Amino acid sequence: MKNYTFTFLFILSTLFSSASQNRKVLIIGIDGTRSDAFQQANTPNIDALLSTSTYSVDSWHTGITWSGPSWSTILTGVNWNKHGVTDNNFTGSNFAQYPPLPTLAKQIKPNLNCAIVAEWDPLIDDINNAGWNRTVKTADGSTFPTADSAVLELQNPDIDFLFAYFDQVDLTGHTSTFSPSNPFYIAAIENVDSAVGRVLNALYARPTYSNEDWLIMVVTDHGGQSFFHGGNSDAERHIWWIASGDMVAHEQINKADPGTYNCHQNNVFDSTCVNYNLMRQSPVQADVTVTALHYLIYDSGINPETKPEWHLDGKSWLWVPSGIADDSFEKSVSVYPNPVRDQVTILCNNRELDAKAEVYDLMGQRITSLPQHSYADRISIDFSPLPSGQYFVKLKSGMNQAIKKIIVLK
Ligand SMILES: [Zn+2]
Structure with missing residues (x-):
């Protein structure tokens, strides 16, 4: 019994210590990488x-x-009608009212340590009021020196948030066309992927890595066609979005185009251009900062999506209930017994659960082999095939989802 109690307390303390100051974020920005070319290129480091x-x-x-x-949208979580930037001159910017991610995060956690490494100077010079502890400018298109600067930042034990930015792909598009059939454009994507691999290896090599929980996001800002971008064509608008970590669902999202806010008739925004329901289900640029910020300040209990004075447009993709999800669903779900040896019952009051619950291990690998039985308001899962350890069960009810931790003790 003594042993059992010790083990249980140990697991509990592990559970709660992971909710402390160890959440960190790496955002990698790759300029001008349209989705079809990104999919065609050989990018083993990002694919991993x-x-x-x-x-x-x-x-x-x-x-x-x-x-x-x-x-500006990626780093502030608001659309251009708020941050005010409509072109690369940054005239009319309003970062005083809509500051970038580090400044927002430091309103909650003043001691966060944030750095940017960027090849395009305006990201440092013109996106102001950002709150970076360190800014590192590298040469346009330099790629590997930029990766090396990012590696140096990741060797800082205190870093909490790093934004690393590469523009070789965009530069290559402008000189030789943005096209999946342009071998130079594809080669540039593959080259940046190699540099990303160097950055990720430095992250994984941190001496404290096993005690840290990193959210890694990789995003682009736009596509392109012919030698240009700036318009509303599919080739310019069709992009990609990645957030990797333990607190996001591990799934690919395929939704139709939710439309664009860059849609005017007679100089008046045409709201019929946006399908808001689809927008809520699709990962978009404004979601980058909201998700990363939510992650960095998670243990404050504040969801940036619904913090009124921030007026953010994006949404959080963390597993926890968000402003979009109905958090009464999360609260209505109970799990017993927990810790468990074999049979777990997951009960949801007053709701219809979707037919299947998904079980994941700590590495985020989905476990599909467990027998489970579904009833209208409950699901029972037999955990007896699994060794002792910590697992997650993901449940859905319509648009809402809940994540429950299950501890298996043998
Ligand atoms: Zn460009």
């Missing part, structure tokens, strides 16, 4: 993230397909 990611190769740009407004 996908099994632990919420990701989409059918993400759609919802604003102005220039780098200035796009990265």
